[in-house]
Amino acid sequence: MSDFDDILARSARALASGIRRGELSAVDVTQAHLEQIQATEPALHAYRCVTSELALEQAAAVDRARAAGAQLGPLAGVPVALKDIFVTEGVATTCGSAILSGWVPPYQGTHAQRLADAGAVLLGKLAMDEFGMGSASENTPFEPVHNPWAVGHVPGGSSGGTAAAVAARSCALGLGTDTGGSIRQPASLCNLVGLKPTYGRVSRHGMIAFASSLDQAGPMTREVGDAALALGVLAGVDPSDATSLDAPVPDYLAAVDAGALGQLAGTTIGVHRRALELDGLDAEVRARFEASLAVLADAGARVVDIELPHFEHAVATYYVLCTAEASSNLARYDGVRYGLRRARPSLRETYEATRHDGFGVEVKRRILLGTFVLRAESYADYYGRAMQVRSLIAQDYAAAFTRCDMIASPTSPVPSWRIGAKVDDPLALYLLDVFTIGANLAGLPAISIPAGFTTSSPRLPIGLQLIGPHLAEPALLRVAAAHEAATAWHLERPPATGAAS
Amino acid sequence: MANDDSTLVDELARLAHLELPAAEAHVLGAQLETILGYIRRLQSVDVTDVPEYLTAVQVRSGLRDDVEASTLDVDRALAAVPAVHDRLVAVPKFKD
Numbered sequence: 001m002s003d004f005d006d007i008l009a010r011s012a013r014a015l016a017s018g019i020r021r022g023e024l025s026a027v028d029v030t031q032a033h034l035e036q037i038q039a040t041e042p043a044l045h046a047y048r049c050v051t052s053e054l055a056l057e058q059a060a061a062v063d064r065a066r067a068a069g070a071q072l073g074p075l076a077g078v079p080v081a082l083k084d085i086f087v088t089e090g091v092a093t094t095c096g097s098a099i100l101s102g103w104v105p106p107y108q109g110t111h112a113q114r115l116a117d118a119g120a121v122l123l124g125k126l127a128m129d130e131f132g133m134g135s136a137s138e139n140t141p142f143e144p145v146h147n148p149w150a151v152g153h154v155p156g157g158s159s160g161g162t163a164a165a166v167a168a169r170s171c172a173l174g175l176g177t178d179t180g181g182s183i184r185q186p187a188s189l190c191n192l193v194g195l196k197p198t199y200g201r202v203s204r205h206g207m208i209a210f211a212s213s214l215d216q217a218g219p220m221t222r223e224v225g226d227a228a229l230a231l232g233v234l235a236g237v238d239p240s241d242a243t244s245l246d247a248p249v250p251d252y253l254a255a256v257d258a259g260a261l262g263q264l265a266g267t268t269i270g271v272h273r274r275a276l277e278l279d280g281l282d283a284e285v286r287a288r289f290e291a292s293l294a295v296l297a298d299a300g301a302r303v304v305d306i307e308l309p310h311f312e313h314a315v316a317t318y319y320v321l322c323t324a325e326a327s328s329n330l331a332r333y334d335g336v337r338y339g340l341r342r343a344r345p346s347l348r349e350t351y352e353a354t355r356h357d358g359f360g361v362e363v364k365r366r367i368l369l370g371t372f373v374l375r376a377e378s379y380a381d382y383y384g385r386a387m388q389v390r391s392l393i394a395q396d397y398a399a400a401f402t403r404c405d406m407i408a409s410p411t412s413p414v415p416s417w418r419i420g421a422k423v424d425d426p427l428a429l430y431l432l433d434v435f436t437i438g439a440n441l442a443g444l445p446a447i448s449i450p451a452g453f454t455t456s457s458p459r460l461p462i463g464l465q466l467i468g469p470h471l472a473e474p475a476l477l478r479v480a481a482a483h484e485a486a487t488a489w490h491l492e493r494p495p496a497t498g499a500a501s
Numbered sequence: 502m503a504n505d506d507s508t509l510v511d512e513l514a515r516l517a518h519l520e521l522p523a524a525e526a527h528v529l530g531a532q533l534e535t536i537l538g539y540i541r542r543l544q545s546v547d548v549t550d551v552p553e554y555l556t557a558v559q560v561r562s563g564l565r566d567d568v569e570a571s572t573l574d575v576d577r578a579l580a581a582v583p584a585v586h587d588r589l590v591a592v593p594k595f596k597d
Contacts, residue, residue, distance in 0.1 A: 103581055104580075106574075106581060199556065213556060243556070313542070313543060316539060317543065319536065320543070327517060334518065336583070337581070337582055337590060338581040338582060339581075339583070340583075341583035343584075345593060346593055346594070347593045347594070348595075349520075350593050352519060355517075355519045355520070356519060356520035359519075361525075364519060364529065365532060365533070367517050368510065368514065368517060368529060369533060369536060371517045372509075372533070375513075375516070382540070382543075385543050385544070386543060387553035387554050388546075388551040388553055389543055389546050389548060389551075390553075390554035391551050391552055391554045391555075392546070392548070392551060426536065427535050427539055430539075
């Protein structure tokens with residue numbers, strides 16, 4: 001194994017520790033990841049842009065700081081990459097859309113700033129579905145992203161570039177965003193850990209808005225400890241986001257270390273059995289889910305049945321609310337203040353032509369749907385009613401958490417599929433969000449972790465999801481770490497990384 | 502949306518400031534009808550006396566302290582504007 005292979009095999013946590021102790025230089029770690037980007041990008045198209053020069057400057061600064069005996073941040077020298085939805089000062093940010101092509105933000109978002117303050121090295125920006133709208137990272141005018149586990153397959157979405165890059169070792173950890181499952185579903189399809197925090201746990205300042213009452217940023221990593229490390233850096237109140245929570249940030253790594261001991265006695269896991277009878281739940285996904293439950297039970301967890309009476313209404317509720325919010329949030333893209341402009345004789349024609357040329361078909365579909373549900377004639381029957389059903393869904397979770405500490409389910413009802421296979425059936429794609437969107441509607445934290453692979457060829461990853469009560473991230477991380485300690489799925493390496501597992 | 506798909510889609514596109522040629526309107530109209538058919542299932546949920554969802558418990562005051570703070574530099578903000586005239590955002594004529 002070469003030195004660079006050794007670097008790429010390490011978790012973000014191990015890299016940070018190796019750099020802190022002087023066993024590794026941050027420049028070598030960065031160089032190894034830049035070479036991996038070169039090796040894997042022709043097949044994957046995970047990156048929208050690579051900031052090599054900036055990354056090497058940041059890495060050299062970390063090495064100089066260490067040599068000078070300075071205190072290093074928790075992510076010092078760790079190469080990270082951000083979904084292209086995060087605003088990065090001086091680095092082009094497209095949000096996967098032609099309407100923002102060429103936009104170079106004049107300010108830094110909170111996520112990029114907190115990562116930089118923690119010493120992280122920014123490798124670049126990652127591909128995604130346009131404005132976060134999609135489940136396959138195909139809804140974009142740019143190249144679709146390919147799954148490192150099977151390059152003809154989708155990596156999931158909308159944070160599919162992040163998932164592909166982390167799985168391919170072309171960054172040590174990545175940041176995604178999750179409005180209805182966009183961190184957890186691609187994590188599931190790429191054998192990763194994906195953590196959607198409690199709504200408000202992480203700031204939304206500098207995260208381009210899709211549906212503001214649902215959007216949340218979080219880490220995507222190969223190991224549970226890396227997600228805890230990143231969340232500790234990102235979490236906390238932010239004066240620039242009035243919805244960020246002013247709650248103490250606990251020691252997430254301590255929760256992981258406790259879980260890694262593999263003792264879950266006293267933890268109760270709820271299972272909504274009726275959801276497992278759903279049409280379209282893949283038999284292998286169901287089998288891996290039952291196997292994961294057995295792993296948790298073997299570690300001492302108690303598994304109980306719970307009910308979520310309005311579960312089957314979550315997808316419809318979500319697609320009313322997210323499209324309503326999207327139609328409002330995306331009104332700002334009109335060709336006047338930034339991004340694409342199609343010059344026309346009148347202002348109205350300029351708006352209409354710019355938005356026609358700048359938005360892709362899925363974004364247009366959602367803007368039109370959102371406009372419909374917010375019309376005066378439709379508002380009460382659609383938006384108002386969906387907000388009432390959202391209350392019922394949140395109440396269902398609150399009632400369930402009186403009987404259990406967290407709820408387990410598959411993350412995605414299906415493993416990855418071939419690129420292009422589902423692009424013409426938007427409703428079928430929306431229905432694949434069935435297990436993930438409840439956590440967004442109720443503002444709850446949720447994590448997806450590796451749970452095995454299909455037995456058919458190509459061998460495709462399958463994920464397990466855990467949803468907890470508000471601010472229960474430590475409990476989720478503890479149980480996720482116990483599952484990781486009892487399994488070896490996270491150690492496998494996909495074919496498209498230039499090395500065998 | 503039934504029999505007047507194109508009328509409704511055209512109206513939605515007008516409200517959304519979105520140019521929508523007939524061919525695109527036709528495809529999107531059919532897809533919206535399918536999606537709305539699914540969404541209409543929400544009408545069967547009993548929501549009697551159920552309040553609309555509110556996240557207010559989580560939301561702090563949106564008001565900042567009334568102290569002077571730096572703002573984005575005008576020239577940096579204008580650097581991303583597609584058309585600028587005399588350090589102002591330029592738009593086509595919108596009033597006779």
